[in-house]
């Protein structure tokens with residue numbers, strides 16, 4: 720069972736659902752004139768995007784991109800596209816959905832790429848923001864939670880691809896790291 724590997728829960732399923740409700744209402748207001756295309760970054764954003772979209776009432780569309788910059792607990796610096804968007808975003812309002820902003824390297828590259836594909840406006844919504852981890856200046860437009868500067872797992876976030884299906888965000892016990 721995954722639960723036994725968790726040292727501490729930071730954000731519960733209910734807290735996350737409540738924040739998604741608030742953020743969904745805010746998105747309805749902010750994008751009333753031109754609904755956005757939600758672009759989820761695979762795979763970590765999937766549970767957050769799935770919860771968030773249920774609380775948005777305007778007619779949005781969704782798409783996914785897969786980029787990678789991490790291995791284990793370390794950023795490897797480079798952002799590589801593994802899966803590109805299916806649809807055109809020319810003249811669209813794009814809202815990037817991310818699990819966590821840490822160094823900011825991934826999002827600054829992705830934002831740049833989306834503008835170069837012709838997006839009219841690109842904003843960011845993230846489940847977690849680790850402000851202390853920032854190496855590149857980038858601001859999220861919507862943040863569900865400010866996160867302590869620790870490596871977290873669950874609700875889409877992984878450690879070596881494991882723990883994504885935990886229904887909450889927490890910290891692993893030290894003995895679970897294989898480094």
Ligand code: IMP
Nearest residue numbers: 820821822823824825869870871876877
């Ligand atoms: P950034 O480019 O450093 O901002 O990295 C963002 C990406 O790194 C996220 O989408 C995650 O995949 C991964 N990441 C950063 N911090 C954590 C963490 O605490 N747990 C799991 N993944 C993380």
